[in-house]
Amino acid sequence: PSSNGKTNLSLEIPTIKFTKLFINGEFVDSLSGKEFETIDPRSGEVIAKIAEGTKEDIDVAVKAARVAFDDGPWPRMPGFVRAKIMLKWADLIDQNIEEIAALDTIDAGKLYTFCKAVDIPGVANIIRYYAGAADKIHGKVLKPARELHAYTLMEPIGVVGHIIPWNFPSTMFAAKVAPALAAGCTMVLKPAEQTPLSALFYAHLAKEAGIPDGVLNVVPGFGATAGAAISSHMDIDKVSFTGSTEVGREIMVSAARSNLKPVSLELGGKSPLLIFDDADVNKAAELALLGILFNKGEICVAGSRVFVQEGIYDEFEKKLVEKAKAWVVGDPFDPKVQQGPQVDKKQFEKILSYIEHGKNDGATLLTGGKKIGDKGYYIEPTIFSNVKEDMRIAQDEIFGPVMALMKFKTIEEAIKSANNTKYGLAAGIVTKNLDIANTVSRSIRAGIIWINCYFAFGNDIPYGGYKMSGFGRDFGLESLHKYLQVKSVVTPIYNSPW
Numbered sequence: 001p002s003s004n005g006k007t008n009l010s011l012e013i014p015t016i017k018f019t020k021l022f023i024n025g026e027f028v029d030s031l032s033g034k035e036f037e038t039i040d041p042r043s044g045e046v047i048a049k050i051a052e053g054t055k056e057d058i059d060v061a062v063k064a065a066r067v068a069f070d071d072g073p074w075p076r077m078p079g080f081v082r083a084k085i086m087l088k089w090a091d092l093i094d095q096n097i098e099e100i101a102a103l104d105t106i107d108a109g110k111l112y113t114f115c116k117a118v119d120i121p122g123v124a125n126i127i128r129y130y131a132g133a134a135d136k137i138h139g140k141v142l143k144p145a146r147e148l149h150a151y152t153l154m155e156p157i158g159v160v161g162h163i164i165p166w167n168f169p170s171t172m173f174a175a176k177v178a179p180a181l182a183a184g185c186t187m188v189l190k191p192a193e194q195t196p197l198s199a200l201f202y203a204h205l206a207k208e209a210g211i212p213d214g215v216l217n218v219v220p221g222f223g224a225t226a227g228a229a230i231s232s233h234m235d236i237d238k239v240s241f242t243g244s245t246e247v248g249r250e251i252m253v254s255a256a257r258s259n260l261k262p263v264s265l266e267l268g269g270k271s272p273l274l275i276f277d278d279a280d281v282n283k284a285a286e287l288a289l290l291g292i293l294f295n296k297g298e299i300c301v302a303g304s305r306v307f308v309q310e311g312i313y314d315e316f317e318k319k320l321v322e323k324a325k326a327w328v329v330g331d332p333f334d335p336k337v338q339q340g341p342q343v344d345k346k347q348f349e350k351i352l353s354y355i356e357h358g359k360n361d362g363a364t365l366l367t368g369g370k371k372i373g374d375k376g377y378y379i380e381p382t383i384f385s386n387v388k389e390d391m392r393i394a395q396d397e398i399f400g401p402v403m404a405l406m407k408f409k410t411i412e413e414a415i416k417s418a419n420n421t422k423y424g425l426a427a428g429i430v431t432k433n434l435d436i437a438n439t440v441s442r443s444i445r446a447g448i449i450w451i452n453c454y455f456a457f458g459n460d461i462p463y464g465g466y467k468m469s470g471f472g473r474d475f476g477l478e479s480l481h482k483y484l485q486v487k488s489v490v491t492p493i494y495n496s497p498w
């Protein structure tokens with residue numbers, strides 16, 4: 001890989017301390033004794049062997065979570081006591097930022113400096129956000145027409161199953177676990193098989209912080225075995241999933257076929273970024289590039305379809321290509337590097353095959369298009385122009401550093417093109433014109449719209465899909481409500497007929 005900087009990389013690589021399943025407050029081997037390898041995408045080499053959870057281990061973990069829910073202190077504690085423990089956990093995470101950041105870097109190829117500055121401190125802050133909500137969960141006193149006293153209770157939904165992906169191993173962990181804990185739920189989480197390391201580290205710190213045994217169980221394993229055991233489990237009350245649309249559909253089917261547990265699904269995307277003639281071309285090109293290259297394009301809200309109005313198109317294209325050529329790909333521990341390796345061989349090959357589709361389907365390859373080096377899973381920032389809306393590179397989620405660049409004339413045309421996708425996760429608009437911004441933001445069917453920015457996230461900003469990008473929201477109090485259910489209690493007022 002090309003890299004501008006010199007670093008002593010070995011200094012950053014942590015010893016792997018936790019490789020077993022975390023069930024009922026203990027690190028244990030899997031019942032089958034099986035293990036799987038987690039791979040460093042910088043080299044394709046094995047980092048560690050991890051205990052592989054299968055259906056039997058999920059059963060044990062669910063039993064522990066069930067006991068912790070039915071008989072344990074967690075759901076019964078006053079909210080501020082849960083909050084106090086969660087805040088301690090957040091502080092412990094803050095004390096271990098560098099080590100956890102390094103785990104996500106070797107496991108997922110994510111930029112070390114970014115994990116250290118944003119992802120891992122972000123985990124602590126997500127936990128703090130929901131800890132702050134733990135003692136503010138309450139129902140309403142109602143006013144029925146008849147002489148009844150009626151009120152609602154907000155109760156924790158029960159035992160939750162979380163299935164998370166590999167692109168944001170830490171953020172996804174926190175976004176699922178923190179609101180469920182605040183709500184008083186107990187849970188079993190399956191990290192992605194590509195990235196089990198940080199989740200096990202967080203589990204260890206949860207125990208140290210005083211989260212009672214059985215409340216948080218972490219079972220690494222594969223989707224078809226451990227994941228499917230969660231979605232089809234008769235004693236899990238809710239499943240929260242982030243991953244591909246295909247697997248989301250399977251999860252919904254097995255939830256329906258088992259105990260009808262509610263599911264929330266945060267799935268794929270093919271998000272549009274619309275750049276209008278009045279935009280600052282240089283800034284817009286920077287934003288568009290970041291929109292597709294951030295986290296190597298492995299982000300569900302990647303701005304993978306970029307539509308540019310014809311008046312600035314040529315200048316924009318020129319600037320974009322210049323900037324893409326200057327983008328630094330290399331070892332993610334190197335602070336000068338902007339893009340690390342793709343997460344694994346499967347993802348790497350998928351992206352390269354889409355690049356071939358782009359060429360074969362008649363799009364123009366403006367820059368990139370090749371792998372870098374012979375070791376690890378590095379891919380050049382890749383931009384296609386002359387993309388037709390029905391091409392595979394304009395319709396399918398590639399989940400890599402590959403942009404489809406298109407031109408438009410009118411606002412109406414831009415809106416129509418932006419919505420020409422089965423997905424609806426995010427969209428970006430670049431314009432100084434308030435009328436355009438207001439019209440377009442209301443016309444695009446997506447869960448989050450960024451105006452003159454991209455990837456602007458916040459703990460209190462709900463985030464999730466329209467259409468086949470799924471349903472349910474992560475972040476914000478909306479997410480807390482996924483883990484609660486409403487119970488109505490009704491009683492006649494003294495002596496009144498009912």
Ligand code: TXE
Pocket residue numbers: 163164165166167190191192193221222223224226227228231242243244245247248250251266267268269299300347350397398399
């Ligand atoms: O995802 P999977 P993969 C998209 C992206 C990517 C593609 C494939 O386009 O290229 O999906 O990635 C678990 N029952 N996204 O194959 O398989 C799995 O073990 C229950 C978008 O890695 O969806 C992992 O923990 N669980 C996305 C999680 O699901 C199952 C992030 C996600 O893996 C299962 C990741 C099953 N039958 C990929 N099969 C986003 N929205 O951010 C797998 N899993």
